[in-house]
Each structure stands twice: as C-alpha cells, then as structure tokens.
Amino acid sequence: MESSEVGAYWEGNASAWIELSRAGYDIYRDALNTPAFLAMLPDVDGLSGLDLGCGEGTNTRQLAQRGARMIGVDIAPTFISAARASETADPLGIAFQIEDATDLSFPNDRFDFVTAFMSLMDMPDQSKALVEAHRVLTPEGFLQFSILHPCFIPPTRKTLRNADGMAYAVELSDYFRRTEGEVETWHFSTASGRKLDAHPPFKVPRFHRTLADWIAMIGAAGFFLEALEEPMADDETVRKYPKLSTTRVTPIFLHFRLRKRGTAPLHPR
Template sequence: MNETELASYWNNNAPAWIELSRAGYDIYRDYLNTPAFFTILPDVKGLKGIDIGCGEGHNTRLLATKGAIVDAIDISSLFIESAIKMEKEYPLGIRYTVASATKLPFNNDSFDFATSFMCLMDLPDQEQAVSEAYRVLKPGGFFQFSIEHPCFKTPYQRKVENAQGDIAFEVGNYFKSANGTIEEWIFGDAPDELKNRLPKFRIPNFHRTLSWWINTLISVGFSIELLHEPYPDEEAVLNKPKLKAAREISYFLQVRCRK
C-alpha cells in the first residue's frame, strides 16, 4: 500500500472519527491510553515538539496546554483541516501541516521531543517513520509513542466471555506480518443510532512483533528509557465498564526512547 492510498483511507475515516471522538465515545483514548501517556511524559514546558500522526489534534492540544511549543503533522488533509479550525477557535500556538510521517518537512535536529499517539502501527514503512523521528530530534531529545500492543493485537484475535462474565482472548499469527490488512470497526461506546448512521472505520493494519519494534528503535540509534502497558484501575472500569477487557490483556504499548 502506498501513502496516497493510506491518505485516502484516513480521509474517508475522518468525518465519523471526528464526530464520535469529540462526542466522547473514544473511551480507550480518553480514560486509559492518553491519561497513562501523560502520566509518564517528561516535563515539556517551554520545549519545542512535534506530534506525528496528530489526527484532528486532540492529544496535540493537550501537549500545548502543558506548555509545549508544538508542530503537528498528519497524512489526512481532512484531519488537519479540522485541527486548524479548532486552533483558530481556541488558539494554542500549534502549527498543523499535511505531511507523511516517513518524510517530515523539518530540518535535522529541530525538536526537543517528538510524540506519536496510536499512529505508527498504521504505517506501511514504520522503520522509515522511526528514522524520521530520530532525524528531526536534537541530540538528547526524546521520542514517546503509543501503539496497539503487538503481543495481543495480533492478525488473529478473538475475545471470549463465559456465562459469569469472565473475559479472555485468543490470539494467533503473531509472527505473521500484516501489510495493509483492512480492519473495520467503530467505537463500541457509541449509541446505536450513531453506529447505524455513520460508516465503520476502515483502517489498514501493518502488524509487527514486539522484538521488531525494539530492534528497529535500537538500529536507528535510539536508547530505550521506558516501556509502559496502561492498565485501568477499578474506578475507571466502574465509570466505563467496557474498559474491563483491558484488565485482562494490555491493549496498548507506550515507549519512551532518547536520541
């Protein structure tokens, strides 16, 4: 799959994604992945950063409210258009650009830090994206990103539940790379009237193993500082019961590494 095709998929996903996520139905982002990401994020106040694969800018705006000076890129022109509109309404000094993660439009050693929230696993050339993040960082700068956990989000996965409500997962084909397999889904917390009205997301997936990710980071020159597997506490599950499954397996992997 080339990047023109990739951009087309995400432009098609963008309208429904923006509507549902801004309405609060992306509960795994809002109540698990993003809070955990910011818990481990170093202080970015006054630092210059780049957010890679920013989507409509939700997490980029959170970075800016932490005092960071942020550039953000996404391959989807519709996501960037929506992010720019929000920036005009609620200015935070963020500069948004339509660009590919594999060809960042910035000079070497431009940023103190880089982030990427749930983007890298959806790219055809993940190694090049990691290399680009390394290139635009200043020496000593850090790169923190989240992806679907490669050990549990495998090409074959099935959730099973018994009569008592106990949850488990079947996983398989872990060592089989996915090269653009299209997955169709929609936020499970959305009400039926929205699920019936809006199209499902169609998302290309490019599964790689955990060792592939770690070895790729090392091979481009990064030193790995921290691995984190977010886990919802009991209060989060009481508030959002659909998070219960994330107490059985790790849905997300968060990594911080340094140039």
Template sequence: MSEIADAEVARCWDSNADQWTDDVRNGFDVYRDRFTFPAFIDAMPQIDGLEVVDFGCGEGTNTRAFAKRGARLTGLDISQRMIEHACQNEADDPLGIKYLVSSYSEHCGLPDASFDAVLSTMALMDGPDLSGAVREAFRLLRPGGFIHFSILHPCFITPGLGWERDEEGQVVGLRVARYFDRSTFTEHWRFGDRPKDEDVVPFAVPRFPRTIGDYLNALAAAGFVLTALVEPQPAPDACEDVPRFARWRDLGAFLLIVTAKRPTV
C-alpha cells in the same frame, strides 16, 4: 511500496476524518478519554517549554492537550482532511500550534535537530513504514531529545485475537494467534459507545501488524536508546465506569508505551 501504501492510508483517513472528528470531540472515544491518553500522559517525560512534534496528530485533540502543558507544538498527519479540522480548531481557539500535511515516515521538510521531543499517540501502528518513521523522528530530534509513543500492544492485539468465554458467556481468557503474521489488512469498525441503531459508516483503518521486536529493533537501528517500556492497566475508576475495560486489566495488555532517547554523542 511505501508511496502506494501511504496514498491508501491518506485516502482512508481523509474518508474517516469528518466522522472521526465529530466522534472524538463528542466523547465517543472512551478508550482514549479514559485509558490510553491518561496512561500516555502519566508515562510522558516533562514537556513544558519544549519544542514538540506530534506524529500522526489527526484532528488535533491530543496535540492541543500537549500544547496546554506548556510545549510548543507542530502537528504532522498524512490526512489533508484531518489537518483541516485541526487548523479550524486552532483558528477558533489559538494555542500557537503549527500543522503540516505529511507522512511521518518520510522527510517532512522540517529542519534537522529542530525538536526536543517526538510524541505519537496510537498512530505508529497504522503507518506502513515503521523504520522510516523512527529514522525521521531521530533526524528531527536534537541530541538528548526523546521519542514517546503509544501503540496497540503487539503481543496481544494480534491478527488472530479472540476472547474465550465460559458456558455462561463470561469472558475468561484472551486468545492470541498469528503473532508473526505481518500481512496488512483494512479493519472496519466504529466507536462502541455510539447508539447501535445509528446510521454511521464504519471507519476504514489500514493495519500493519508487527512484533514487539520489530518496534524495538527499529529504534535501535535508528540510533535510539530505550529508556522506558510501560504496559499500563486501566485505572480502577475507569473499569468501574466502563466495565469492558476490566478485560484489559485482568486478561491481557491492550497498550504499550515506549520512550527512547537520542544520545548526546
């Protein structure tokens, strides 16, 4: 099942890659730029001087940001086309990053205990085999190393999510439904800040809903020890500049950031 699902994930992201890369590098991913990535960095342990692997690196924007913080980076992604974009950026502006096309849920060919940290930004929820991904992270980490990842908050971003509105149409609540529905589906969407009349094919993003217990139990089963769990709210200036962020400040959590350590013994 994993092999078939991985192949479909790769196909979708290869198809998304060109538009995704253009959108991200032209500032249309405002959630990443103003909320999810700054929150990830704020919660991230020190990585200066560390050997780091980025699970689900995509076209490499976040990978490059990690490298600029003094880490030695390897980027891993299942999409050949995404890695091609990342490699081209590295060729144009070298930061010493190595890129590899591979699922993060299988043995990627890199040596055991060869990294100090595994980072993953908004990617683990989009892979079919979470347990395999966490085991691979554990294998790659040296004793004392850590995994630090962000995902859509599984308690709030559920298959039955919906906004509740008052008589004036103002959003006043968040409906959470079908929390335990783990049925996979493919979501079609585009970045919301693109002009509405643009002829842009929506991204096809395979989704694999899970509970918060699924994530934490996968970490425990692999041998990790949880060290931090963060549910950030958008910053005040971000809510002022992007008013729809206020829904995730006041009504529910959009983002979950987890840090866990591989024990030294």
C-alpha cells in the same frame, strides 16, 4: 501499500472519527490511553514538540496545554482542517500541517521531543518513521509513542466477556503473521444505535509487527529505550466503562519512550 493509500483510507474515516471522538466515543483513548501517555511524559514546558499522526489534534492540544510549542502533522487533510478549526476557536499556538511522517519536511535537530499517539503502527514503513523522528530531534531529544500492543493485538484476537460485559479471557493467534495493509473494519465500541447508522465503519489498514521487530527497528534508527509502559484501567474506570475490563486481562496498548543518547536508565516503577 504506500503511505498515500493509507492516507486515503484515513481521509475516508476522518469525518466520522472527528465527530465520534469529539463526542466522547473513543473511551479507550480518553479514559485510559492518553492519560497514561501523559503520566509517562517528561516535563515538556517550554520545549518544542512535533506530534506525528495527530489526527484531529485533541492530544496535540494537551501537549500545548503543558507548555510545549507544538506542531501537529497528519497525512489526512480533513483531520488537519478540524485541528486548525479548534486552534482558531481556542488558540494554543499550535501549527497543524499535512505531512507524511515517513518523509518529513523539517530540518535536522528541529525538535526537543516527538510524540506519536497510536499512529506509527498505521504506517507501512515504520522504520522510516522512526529514522525521521530521530533525524528531526535534537541530540538530547526524546520520542514517546503508543501503539496497539503487538503481543496482545495480533491480526486475530477475540475477547471473551461474561454476561455483565466484563472481559475474562482472550483468544489470540497469528502473532507471527506480519500484515501489509490488511484492512480492518470497526467502530468505536461505545457508538451504538443512531450514531452507528449515521456513519460507515472505519476502515484501517494494518501493518502488524512482532515485539522483536519493534525493538529491532528502534535500535536500527539509533534510539535507546528509556521507558516502557503497558497501561491498565483501574477499578473506578472499569466500573464506569466495563469495556475497558479487557485491559485488565492483557494490556492492549504499549508505550515507548526513546532517547537519541542512552544516558538515562529505564525508569523505576
């Protein structure tokens, strides 16, 4: 599957995604994944950053609020329009533009850091996206990105929950079956009733790779691994959002921070 075809699926998802995520239905992102990503992020105040697959721009805005000079790019025009509308309403100095992250228009060494929140795994040619991120980074620059955890969200997974909705186990299979755009159909799990009726489910092409594939692609692009995190919801978050109990059975997200130059050791926990 080509990037353009993937982009067409995301364009089809965009209006529902924008409405539901901005209404707070993406609890995995808002209550766990983005806070964990930002906790892991080095100080970006005064740095120039690029956010790949920025969607409607909520996460890009959080980077700008930390003092970074941001450009957000996405392949789906409706996401970029929504991100620009937020920027117009409440300016943070962010430029949003339509770009394919596997074929960027920016010159070499343009950015101090690059981020990708849950977008690289949605690209058919993840190697190329990593090579492009490496190319546009300054020599001391870093790439931080989050993906679905390749070990625990393989193509087939079933979460087992008790009567209170608490997850206690998962069934996994097909870990070694790389997928090339198999379309998964789903909703934000907290959307229900009228919200679900108002929107068709999302259709997301998947490009599953194993953990070893990711490590190989990272090395081949020229990066060194600087930090790795597997976010888990704390007690309070699980009390508030029982769905997130699944992240205490196994991690479902994996966060990487990579450097062009391997000067720093893996950070201590």
